Amino acid sequence: MEKDGKNNKRFLSKEEILNIPDKDLPLAVLSYNHRSVIATLINIRRKSRYNHFMWMHKTGFFASQDWVYHEVPVEKYLKSHELKLWHNPEWTDLERHKIKAKIDWWLKRPAYSTRYDWIAIIGQLVGLGKTINNPFTRICSDYGSFLKLVDPRYNLQSPAPDQVNRWLKGHSEYKVYGRYVKD
Numbered sequence: 692m693e694k695d696g697k698n699n700k701r702f703l704s705k706e707e708i709l710n711i712p713d714k715d716l717p718l719a720v721l722s723y724n725h726r727s728v729i730a731t732l733i734n735i736r737r738k739s740r741y742n743h744f745m746w747m748h749k750t751g752f753f754a755s756q757d758w759v760y761h762e763v764p765v766e767k768y769l770k771s772h773e774l775k776l777w778h779n780p781e782w783t784d785l786e787r788h789k790i791k792a793k794i795d796w797w798l799k800r801p802a803y804s805t806r807y808d809w810i811a812i813i814g815q816l817v818g819l820g821k822t823i824n825n826p827f828t829r830i831c832s833d834y835g836s837f838l839k840l841v842d843p844r845y846n847l848q849s850p851a852p853d854q855v856n857r858w859l860k861g862h863s864e865y866k867v868y869g870r871y872v873k874d
Contacts, residue, residue: 703776703869705769709751711776711868717790718747718868719777719835721856722768741775744832744852748794756831760797760805774871777859779841786841793837 721741745755755763768774835855838845847854859865
């Protein structure tokens with residue numbers, strides 16, 4: 692692990708990301724895919740750095756909304772994504788368990804019930820934000836709502852990933868666990 696002296700940011704190696712201990716989980720994760728045209732368009736439109744939200748819920752795996760909500764090996768994201776991992780070091784074991792249990796519940800749902808809300812993405816890209824969406828589907832950052840299980844101040848409705856990032860930044864007990872940028 693390195694520290695960037697200028698910005699005091701904790702950069703994690705590939706090995707460190709792959710071996711984050713269970714006691715530190717779950718982590719809220721924001722990412723940016725350098726190879727994705729859609730990701731770049733979202734970043735330009737939203738004027739943000741990150742365009743995807745997910746949870747690291749167990750060592751070596753993310754719970755991520757792609758076509759459906761599913762478990763993804765962390766290695767998939769280490770090839771072309773920049774990552775920012777958030778945590779709350781004050782969470783109790785019970786609070787960590789509540790979030791992990793909710794993630795597991797969603798991961799066990801049938802695929803048709805966790806489909807991606809492409810209508811919402813189109814709405815965000817054309818500047819209509821939350822006014823266009825499918826109320827029966829979700830986008831990746833809707834899973835930020837799991838924070839409400841342990842923090843009643845979480846009040847975002849259908850947020851974009853950058854809005855979840857700003858919310859976390861605005862609450863001092865949430866800390867950046869680390870960042871990952873491929874060499």
